[in-house]
Amino acid sequence: MTENSRPGLFARLRQGLARTRERLGGGIADLLLGRRAIDALTVEEIETLLLSADAGVEATATLVDDLNARLARHELADGAAVLEALKERMVALLAPCEVPAPAFTAKPHVILMVGVNGAGKTTTIGKLARRLTDDGKQVVLAAGDTFRAAAVEQLKVWGERLGVPVIAQQPGADPAAVIFDALQAAKTRGADVVIADTSGRLHTQAGLMDELRKIRRVMGRFDPSAPHETLLVLDAGNGQNALIQARQFNQAIGVTGLVLTKLDGTAKGGVVLAIASQLRLPIRYLGVGEKADDLRPFVAREFVEALLSRDETAEAP
Ligand SMILES: Nc1nc2c(ncn2[C@@H]2O[C@H](COP(=O)(O)OP(=O)(O)OP(=O)(O)O)[C@@H](O)[C@H]2O)c(=O)[nH]1
Ligand SMILES: [Mg+2]
Structure with missing residues:
Protein backbone atom coordinates (compact mmCIF):
# COMPACT_ATOMS: atom_id res chain seq x y z
CA MET A 1 0.00 0.00 0.00
CA THR A 2 1.39 3.43 -0.82
CA GLU A 3 1.42 6.21 1.73
CA ASN A 4 -1.20 8.17 -0.15
CA SER A 5 -3.68 5.34 0.08
CA ARG A 6 -3.54 5.53 3.87
CA PRO A 7 -6.13 8.22 4.38
CA GLY A 8 -5.91 10.65 7.24
CA LEU A 9 -2.35 9.82 8.16
CA PHE A 10 -1.07 13.31 7.47
CA ALA A 11 -3.80 14.57 9.78
CA ARG A 12 -2.61 12.08 12.38
CA LEU A 13 0.98 13.26 12.07
CA ARG A 14 -0.22 16.82 12.39
CA GLN A 15 -2.27 15.95 15.45
CA GLY A 16 0.68 14.01 16.90
CA LEU A 17 2.85 17.09 16.56
CA ALA A 18 0.21 19.32 18.16
CA ARG A 19 2.23 20.31 21.21
CA THR A 20 5.26 21.39 19.21
CA ARG A 21 3.10 22.97 16.53
CA GLU A 22 1.22 25.04 19.08
CA ARG A 23 4.39 26.38 20.60
CA LEU A 24 6.70 26.65 17.61
CA GLY A 25 4.41 26.82 14.58
CA GLY A 26 1.78 28.86 16.41
CA GLY A 27 4.39 31.19 17.87
CA ILE A 28 6.05 31.79 14.52
CA ALA A 29 2.74 32.32 12.74
CA ASP A 30 1.66 34.84 15.41
CA LEU A 31 4.90 36.73 14.85
CA LEU A 32 4.78 36.73 11.08
CA LEU A 33 1.33 36.54 9.62
CA GLY A 34 -0.45 39.75 8.94
CA ARG A 35 2.72 41.72 9.57
CA ARG A 36 4.21 43.91 6.93
CA ALA A 37 7.41 45.06 8.56
CA ILE A 38 9.71 42.27 9.66
CA ASP A 39 12.79 43.40 11.53
CA ALA A 40 15.77 41.92 13.31
CA LEU A 41 13.73 41.77 16.50
CA THR A 42 11.16 39.51 14.87
CA VAL A 43 13.91 37.16 13.72
CA GLU A 44 15.33 37.16 17.24
CA GLU A 45 11.96 36.04 18.53
CA ILE A 46 11.87 33.23 15.95
CA GLU A 47 15.32 32.24 17.19
CA THR A 48 14.05 32.03 20.77
CA LEU A 49 11.09 29.90 19.72
CA LEU A 50 13.33 27.48 17.81
CA LEU A 51 15.70 27.14 20.76
CA SER A 52 12.84 26.57 23.17
CA ALA A 53 11.56 23.76 20.93
CA ASP A 54 14.99 22.08 21.23
CA ALA A 55 16.08 22.76 17.67
CA GLY A 56 19.59 23.30 19.04
CA VAL A 57 22.06 26.11 18.47
CA GLU A 58 23.43 24.85 15.16
CA ALA A 59 20.14 24.28 13.30
CA THR A 60 18.70 27.49 14.75
CA ALA A 61 21.70 29.50 13.51
CA THR A 62 21.39 27.94 10.04
CA LEU A 63 17.74 28.93 9.80
CA VAL A 64 18.01 32.37 11.35
CA ASP A 65 21.16 33.39 9.44
CA ASP A 66 19.43 32.50 6.20
CA LEU A 67 16.41 34.64 7.11
CA ASN A 68 18.60 37.59 8.11
CA ALA A 69 20.60 37.37 4.90
CA ARG A 70 17.48 37.31 2.77
CA LEU A 71 15.90 40.16 4.72
CA ALA A 72 19.09 42.20 4.23
CA ARG A 73 18.78 41.61 0.48
CA HIS A 74 15.12 42.72 0.65
CA GLU A 75 14.01 39.39 -0.78
CA LEU A 76 11.22 38.90 1.72
CA ALA A 77 8.45 41.42 1.37
CA ASP A 78 6.25 40.48 4.32
CA GLY A 79 5.61 37.98 7.10
CA ALA A 80 4.08 35.40 4.80
CA ALA A 81 7.21 35.47 2.61
CA VAL A 82 9.39 35.03 5.70
CA LEU A 83 7.32 32.04 6.79
CA GLU A 84 7.65 30.45 3.34
CA ALA A 85 11.40 31.07 3.33
CA LEU A 86 11.73 29.52 6.77
CA LYS A 87 9.78 26.45 5.66
CA GLU A 88 11.93 26.01 2.57
CA ARG A 89 15.15 26.33 4.56
CA MET A 90 13.83 23.79 7.10
CA VAL A 91 12.96 21.34 4.35
CA ALA A 92 16.47 21.75 2.91
CA LEU A 93 17.97 21.13 6.36
CA LEU A 94 15.91 17.99 6.92
CA ALA A 95 16.01 16.55 3.40
CA PRO A 96 19.37 14.72 3.74
CA CYS A 97 17.81 12.65 6.57
CA GLU A 98 14.90 11.57 4.39
CA VAL A 99 16.30 8.29 3.16
CA PRO A 100 13.96 5.39 2.50
CA ALA A 101 14.60 2.16 4.38
CA PRO A 102 16.74 -0.31 2.42
CA ALA A 103 14.87 -2.57 0.02
CA PHE A 104 14.34 -6.16 1.09
CA THR A 105 16.82 -8.12 -1.00
CA ALA A 106 17.65 -10.87 1.49
CA LYS A 107 15.09 -13.32 2.80
CA PRO A 108 14.60 -12.85 5.64
N1 LIG B 1 2.82 8.76 23.42
C1 LIG B 1 3.66 7.86 22.93
N2 LIG B 1 4.07 6.85 23.69
C2 LIG B 1 4.93 5.96 23.18
C3 LIG B 1 5.42 6.06 21.85
N3 LIG B 1 6.26 5.03 21.65
C4 LIG B 1 6.29 4.33 22.79
N4 LIG B 1 5.49 4.88 23.73
C5 LIG B 1 5.26 4.45 25.11
O1 LIG B 1 6.47 4.50 25.82
C6 LIG B 1 6.53 3.47 26.80
C7 LIG B 1 7.80 2.67 26.60
O2 LIG B 1 7.72 2.01 25.35
P1 LIG B 1 8.42 0.61 25.06
O3 LIG B 1 8.13 0.27 23.66
O4 LIG B 1 8.08 -0.37 26.10
O5 LIG B 1 9.94 1.03 25.22
P2 LIG B 1 11.23 0.10 25.15
O6 LIG B 1 12.29 0.90 24.50
O7 LIG B 1 10.89 -1.21 24.55
O8 LIG B 1 11.55 -0.06 26.70
P3 LIG B 1 12.50 -1.14 27.41
O9 LIG B 1 12.19 -2.46 26.78
O10 LIG B 1 12.12 -1.06 28.85
O11 LIG B 1 13.90 -0.67 27.18
C8 LIG B 1 5.27 2.65 26.62
O12 LIG B 1 4.33 3.07 27.55
C9 LIG B 1 4.82 3.01 25.21
O13 LIG B 1 3.43 2.86 25.04
C10 LIG B 1 4.97 7.18 21.05
O14 LIG B 1 5.35 7.38 19.88
N5 LIG B 1 4.09 8.04 21.64
MG1 LIG C 1 11.13 -3.10 25.21
Whole structure:
Protein backbone atom coordinates (compact mmCIF):
# COMPACT_ATOMS: atom_id res chain seq x y z
CA MET A 1 0.00 0.00 0.00
CA THR A 2 1.39 3.43 -0.82
CA GLU A 3 1.42 6.21 1.73
CA ASN A 4 -1.20 8.17 -0.15
CA SER A 5 -3.68 5.34 0.08
CA ARG A 6 -3.54 5.53 3.87
CA PRO A 7 -6.13 8.22 4.38
CA GLY A 8 -5.91 10.65 7.24
CA LEU A 9 -2.35 9.82 8.16
CA PHE A 10 -1.07 13.31 7.47
CA ALA A 11 -3.80 14.57 9.78
CA ARG A 12 -2.61 12.08 12.38
CA LEU A 13 0.98 13.26 12.07
CA ARG A 14 -0.22 16.82 12.39
CA GLN A 15 -2.27 15.95 15.45
CA GLY A 16 0.68 14.01 16.90
CA LEU A 17 2.85 17.09 16.56
CA ALA A 18 0.21 19.32 18.16
CA ARG A 19 2.23 20.31 21.21
CA THR A 20 5.26 21.39 19.21
CA ARG A 21 3.10 22.97 16.53
CA GLU A 22 1.22 25.04 19.08
CA ARG A 23 4.39 26.38 20.60
CA LEU A 24 6.70 26.65 17.61
CA GLY A 25 4.41 26.82 14.58
CA GLY A 26 1.78 28.86 16.41
CA GLY A 27 4.39 31.19 17.87
CA ILE A 28 6.05 31.79 14.52
CA ALA A 29 2.74 32.32 12.74
CA ASP A 30 1.66 34.84 15.41
CA LEU A 31 4.90 36.73 14.85
CA LEU A 32 4.78 36.73 11.08
CA LEU A 33 1.33 36.54 9.62
CA GLY A 34 -0.45 39.75 8.94
CA ARG A 35 2.72 41.72 9.57
CA ARG A 36 4.21 43.91 6.93
CA ALA A 37 7.41 45.06 8.56
CA ILE A 38 9.71 42.27 9.66
CA ASP A 39 12.79 43.40 11.53
CA ALA A 40 15.77 41.92 13.31
CA LEU A 41 13.73 41.77 16.50
CA THR A 42 11.16 39.51 14.87
CA VAL A 43 13.91 37.16 13.72
CA GLU A 44 15.33 37.16 17.24
CA GLU A 45 11.96 36.04 18.53
CA ILE A 46 11.87 33.23 15.95
CA GLU A 47 15.32 32.24 17.19
CA THR A 48 14.05 32.03 20.77
CA LEU A 49 11.09 29.90 19.72
CA LEU A 50 13.33 27.48 17.81
CA LEU A 51 15.70 27.14 20.76
CA SER A 52 12.84 26.57 23.17
CA ALA A 53 11.56 23.76 20.93
CA ASP A 54 14.99 22.08 21.23
CA ALA A 55 16.08 22.76 17.67
CA GLY A 56 19.59 23.30 19.04
CA VAL A 57 22.06 26.11 18.47
CA GLU A 58 23.43 24.85 15.16
CA ALA A 59 20.14 24.28 13.30
CA THR A 60 18.70 27.49 14.75
CA ALA A 61 21.70 29.50 13.51
CA THR A 62 21.39 27.94 10.04
CA LEU A 63 17.74 28.93 9.80
CA VAL A 64 18.01 32.37 11.35
CA ASP A 65 21.16 33.39 9.44
CA ASP A 66 19.43 32.50 6.20
CA LEU A 67 16.41 34.64 7.11
CA ASN A 68 18.60 37.59 8.11
CA ALA A 69 20.60 37.37 4.90
CA ARG A 70 17.48 37.31 2.77
CA LEU A 71 15.90 40.16 4.72
CA ALA A 72 19.09 42.20 4.23
CA ARG A 73 18.78 41.61 0.48
CA HIS A 74 15.12 42.72 0.65
CA GLU A 75 14.01 39.39 -0.78
CA LEU A 76 11.22 38.90 1.72
CA ALA A 77 8.45 41.42 1.37
CA ASP A 78 6.25 40.48 4.32
CA GLY A 79 5.61 37.98 7.10
CA ALA A 80 4.08 35.40 4.80
CA ALA A 81 7.21 35.47 2.61
CA VAL A 82 9.39 35.03 5.70
CA LEU A 83 7.32 32.04 6.79
CA GLU A 84 7.65 30.45 3.34
CA ALA A 85 11.40 31.07 3.33
CA LEU A 86 11.73 29.52 6.77
CA LYS A 87 9.78 26.45 5.66
CA GLU A 88 11.93 26.01 2.57
CA ARG A 89 15.15 26.33 4.56
CA MET A 90 13.83 23.79 7.10
CA VAL A 91 12.96 21.34 4.35
CA ALA A 92 16.47 21.75 2.91
CA LEU A 93 17.97 21.13 6.36
CA LEU A 94 15.91 17.99 6.92
CA ALA A 95 16.01 16.55 3.40
CA PRO A 96 19.37 14.72 3.74
CA CYS A 97 17.81 12.65 6.57
CA GLU A 98 14.90 11.57 4.39
CA VAL A 99 16.30 8.29 3.16
CA PRO A 100 13.96 5.39 2.50
CA ALA A 101 14.60 2.16 4.38
CA PRO A 102 16.74 -0.31 2.42
CA ALA A 103 14.87 -2.57 0.02
CA PHE A 104 14.34 -6.16 1.09
CA THR A 105 16.82 -8.12 -1.00
CA ALA A 106 17.65 -10.87 1.49
CA LYS A 107 15.09 -13.32 2.80
CA PRO A 108 14.60 -12.85 5.64
CA HIS A 109 15.48 -9.18 5.81
CA VAL A 110 16.82 -8.58 9.33
CA ILE A 111 16.08 -5.50 11.43
CA LEU A 112 17.77 -4.99 14.81
CA MET A 113 16.20 -2.51 17.25
CA VAL A 114 18.37 -0.83 19.86
CA GLY A 115 18.11 2.04 22.32
CA VAL A 116 18.03 3.11 25.94
CA ASN A 117 15.42 1.91 28.43
CA GLY A 118 11.92 3.02 27.66
CA ALA A 119 12.75 4.75 24.36
CA GLY A 120 9.93 2.88 22.60
CA LYS A 121 11.72 -0.05 20.95
CA THR A 122 9.10 -2.72 21.60
CA THR A 123 6.19 -0.45 20.71
CA THR A 124 7.94 0.62 17.51
CA ILE A 125 8.44 -3.05 16.60
CA GLY A 126 4.68 -3.56 16.95
CA LYS A 127 3.96 -0.53 14.75
CA LEU A 128 6.55 -1.55 12.18
CA ALA A 129 5.22 -5.11 12.08
CA ARG A 130 1.79 -3.63 11.43
CA ARG A 131 3.07 -1.56 8.50
CA LEU A 132 4.89 -4.52 7.03
CA THR A 133 2.01 -6.97 7.35
CA ASP A 134 -0.28 -4.34 5.81
CA ASP A 135 2.15 -4.32 2.89
CA GLY A 136 1.76 -8.08 2.57
CA LYS A 137 5.06 -9.03 4.20
CA GLN A 138 5.43 -12.08 6.41
CA VAL A 139 6.96 -10.93 9.66
CA VAL A 140 8.63 -12.85 12.52
CA LEU A 141 9.44 -11.11 15.81
CA ALA A 142 12.42 -12.13 17.96
CA ALA A 143 12.08 -11.58 21.71
CA GLY A 144 15.70 -10.60 22.23
CA ASP A 145 14.91 -8.69 25.42
CA THR A 146 15.29 -11.64 27.76
CA PHE A 147 16.11 -9.39 30.67
CA ARG A 148 12.54 -9.16 31.98
CA ALA A 149 9.68 -11.64 31.57
CA ALA A 150 7.38 -8.65 31.03
CA ALA A 151 9.35 -7.64 27.95
CA VAL A 152 8.66 -10.99 26.26
CA GLU A 153 5.00 -10.73 27.25
CA GLN A 154 4.74 -7.22 25.79
CA LEU A 155 6.09 -8.43 22.45
CA LYS A 156 3.77 -11.45 22.50
CA VAL A 157 0.77 -9.18 23.00
CA TRP A 158 1.77 -7.30 19.85
CA GLY A 159 2.32 -10.61 18.04
CA GLU A 160 -1.14 -11.87 18.96
CA ARG A 161 -2.79 -8.61 18.07
CA LEU A 162 -1.16 -8.62 14.63
CA GLY A 163 -1.19 -12.36 14.01
CA VAL A 164 2.58 -12.40 13.79
CA PRO A 165 4.74 -15.20 15.31
CA VAL A 166 7.02 -14.29 18.20
CA ILE A 167 10.06 -16.47 18.81
CA ALA A 168 10.97 -16.40 22.50
CA GLN A 169 12.76 -18.38 25.19
CA GLN A 170 12.67 -18.25 28.96
CA PRO A 171 13.77 -15.06 30.74
CA GLY A 172 17.53 -14.94 31.20
CA ALA A 173 18.24 -16.80 27.95
CA ASP A 174 21.07 -15.56 25.74
CA PRO A 175 19.53 -12.89 23.47
CA ALA A 176 21.85 -13.82 20.59
CA ALA A 177 20.64 -17.44 20.79
CA VAL A 178 16.98 -16.38 20.80
CA ILE A 179 17.54 -14.18 17.78
CA PHE A 180 19.45 -16.93 15.94
CA ASP A 181 16.47 -19.25 16.58
CA ALA A 182 14.12 -16.63 15.20
CA LEU A 183 16.22 -16.25 12.04
CA GLN A 184 16.13 -19.99 11.45
CA ALA A 185 12.41 -20.16 12.15
CA ALA A 186 11.85 -17.32 9.69
CA LYS A 187 13.88 -19.09 7.03
CA THR A 188 11.94 -22.34 7.55
CA ARG A 189 8.63 -20.48 7.26
CA GLY A 190 9.79 -18.48 4.27
CA ALA A 191 9.14 -15.23 6.15
CA ASP A 192 10.20 -11.92 4.58
CA VAL A 193 11.47 -10.08 7.62
CA VAL A 194 12.67 -10.60 11.19
CA ILE A 195 12.53 -7.75 13.67
CA ALA A 196 14.66 -8.35 16.75
CA ASP A 197 13.85 -6.66 20.05
CA THR A 198 16.63 -5.99 22.55
CA SER A 199 16.62 -4.78 26.13
CA GLY A 200 17.26 -1.14 26.86
CA ARG A 201 20.82 -0.16 27.64
CA LEU A 202 23.14 2.81 28.05
CA HIS A 203 26.27 3.17 25.99
CA THR A 204 28.19 3.29 29.27
CA GLN A 205 27.21 -0.30 30.08
CA ALA A 206 30.15 -1.96 28.36
CA GLY A 207 28.89 -5.51 28.95
CA LEU A 208 25.54 -4.72 27.38
CA MET A 209 27.13 -3.02 24.39
CA ASP A 210 29.26 -6.16 23.93
CA GLU A 211 26.03 -8.14 23.97
CA LEU A 212 24.78 -6.09 20.99
CA ARG A 213 28.04 -6.75 19.15
CA LYS A 214 27.56 -10.46 19.81
CA ILE A 215 23.99 -10.29 18.46
CA ARG A 216 25.33 -8.64 15.31
CA ARG A 217 28.03 -11.31 14.96
CA VAL A 218 25.52 -14.11 15.34
CA MET A 219 23.22 -12.49 12.78
CA GLY A 220 26.22 -12.27 10.44
CA ARG A 221 26.87 -15.96 10.88
CA PHE A 222 23.33 -16.66 9.70
CA ASP A 223 23.62 -14.24 6.78
CA PRO A 224 26.81 -12.23 6.20
CA SER A 225 24.72 -9.26 5.03
CA ALA A 226 22.62 -9.19 8.26
CA PRO A 227 21.52 -7.12 10.05
CA HIS A 228 20.27 -5.19 7.05
CA GLU A 229 19.03 -2.39 9.26
CA THR A 230 20.03 -1.36 12.78
CA LEU A 231 17.43 1.09 14.04
CA LEU A 232 18.21 3.27 17.02
CA VAL A 233 15.02 4.29 18.79
CA LEU A 234 15.17 7.71 20.45
CA ASP A 235 12.62 9.34 22.72
CA ALA A 236 12.17 12.81 21.18
CA GLY A 237 11.36 14.16 24.64
CA ASN A 238 14.97 13.45 25.65
CA GLY A 239 16.07 16.53 23.72
CA GLN A 240 19.80 16.97 23.43
CA ASN A 241 20.38 13.66 25.24
CA ALA A 242 18.94 11.91 22.21
CA LEU A 243 21.80 13.38 20.17
CA ILE A 244 24.37 12.06 22.62
CA GLN A 245 22.74 8.61 22.55
CA ALA A 246 22.77 8.57 18.76
CA ARG A 247 26.46 9.45 18.55
CA GLN A 248 27.41 6.86 21.12
CA PHE A 249 25.33 3.96 19.85
CA ASN A 250 26.53 4.70 16.34
CA GLN A 251 30.14 4.65 17.46
CA ALA A 252 29.70 1.47 19.48
CA ILE A 253 27.71 -0.73 17.12
CA GLY A 254 26.90 1.21 13.94
CA VAL A 255 23.38 2.52 13.36
CA THR A 256 21.76 2.65 9.91
CA GLY A 257 18.62 4.60 10.82
CA LEU A 258 16.79 6.46 13.56
CA VAL A 259 13.25 6.29 14.86
CA LEU A 260 12.10 9.30 16.90
CA THR A 261 9.28 8.34 19.22
CA LYS A 262 6.84 10.19 21.49
CA LEU A 263 6.72 13.31 19.35
CA ASP A 264 3.09 13.50 20.49
CA GLY A 265 4.15 13.85 24.10
CA THR A 266 6.51 16.79 23.76
CA ALA A 267 6.57 20.44 22.78
CA LYS A 268 10.24 19.94 21.94
CA GLY A 269 9.83 18.25 18.57
CA GLY A 270 12.32 20.77 17.20
CA VAL A 271 14.91 18.18 18.23
CA VAL A 272 14.33 16.64 14.79
CA LEU A 273 16.01 19.76 13.36
CA ALA A 274 18.93 19.40 15.76
CA ILE A 275 19.38 15.76 14.81
CA ALA A 276 19.29 16.55 11.10
CA SER A 277 21.79 19.34 11.55
CA GLN A 278 24.28 17.50 13.73
CA LEU A 279 24.08 13.84 12.76
CA ARG A 280 24.49 12.31 9.35
CA LEU A 281 22.01 9.54 10.05
CA PRO A 282 18.80 8.80 8.18
CA ILE A 283 15.59 9.36 10.12
CA ARG A 284 13.37 6.50 9.03
CA TYR A 285 10.24 6.91 11.13
CA LEU A 286 8.47 9.20 13.56
CA GLY A 287 6.37 7.81 16.40
CA VAL A 288 3.34 9.93 17.25
CA GLY A 289 1.37 7.76 19.65
CA GLU A 290 1.08 4.33 21.26
CA LYS A 291 -1.21 2.69 18.73
CA ALA A 292 -0.26 0.39 15.87
CA ASP A 293 -0.71 3.00 13.17
CA ASP A 294 1.05 5.81 15.00
CA LEU A 295 4.26 5.39 13.01
CA ARG A 296 5.00 7.61 10.05
CA PRO A 297 7.89 7.42 7.57
CA PHE A 298 9.97 10.57 7.78
CA VAL A 299 9.27 12.94 4.90
CA ALA A 300 10.97 16.32 5.34
CA ARG A 301 8.32 18.45 3.63
CA GLU A 302 5.46 16.68 5.33
CA PHE A 303 7.09 17.15 8.74
CA VAL A 304 7.60 20.87 8.12
CA GLU A 305 4.01 21.31 6.91
CA ALA A 306 2.68 19.42 9.92
CA LEU A 307 4.78 21.59 12.21
CA LEU A 308 4.22 25.01 10.70
CA SER A 309 1.00 24.99 8.73
CA ARG A 310 -1.87 26.67 10.47
CA ASP A 311 -4.66 25.60 8.22
CA GLU A 312 -6.78 23.04 10.05
CA THR A 313 -7.78 21.47 6.77
CA ALA A 314 -4.20 21.21 5.50
CA GLU A 315 -3.69 18.02 3.56
CA ALA A 316 -0.58 16.11 2.71
CA PRO A 317 1.69 18.14 0.43
N1 LIG B 1 2.82 8.76 23.42
C1 LIG B 1 3.66 7.86 22.93
N2 LIG B 1 4.07 6.85 23.69
C2 LIG B 1 4.93 5.96 23.18
C3 LIG B 1 5.42 6.06 21.85
N3 LIG B 1 6.26 5.03 21.65
C4 LIG B 1 6.29 4.33 22.79
N4 LIG B 1 5.49 4.88 23.73
C5 LIG B 1 5.26 4.45 25.11
O1 LIG B 1 6.47 4.50 25.82
C6 LIG B 1 6.53 3.47 26.80
C7 LIG B 1 7.80 2.67 26.60
O2 LIG B 1 7.72 2.01 25.35
P1 LIG B 1 8.42 0.61 25.06
O3 LIG B 1 8.13 0.27 23.66
O4 LIG B 1 8.08 -0.37 26.10
O5 LIG B 1 9.94 1.03 25.22
P2 LIG B 1 11.23 0.10 25.15
O6 LIG B 1 12.29 0.90 24.50
O7 LIG B 1 10.89 -1.21 24.55
O8 LIG B 1 11.55 -0.06 26.70
P3 LIG B 1 12.50 -1.14 27.41
O9 LIG B 1 12.19 -2.46 26.78
O10 LIG B 1 12.12 -1.06 28.85
O11 LIG B 1 13.90 -0.67 27.18
C8 LIG B 1 5.27 2.65 26.62
O12 LIG B 1 4.33 3.07 27.55
C9 LIG B 1 4.82 3.01 25.21
O13 LIG B 1 3.43 2.86 25.04
C10 LIG B 1 4.97 7.18 21.05
O14 LIG B 1 5.35 7.38 19.88
N5 LIG B 1 4.09 8.04 21.64
MG1 LIG C 1 11.13 -3.10 25.21
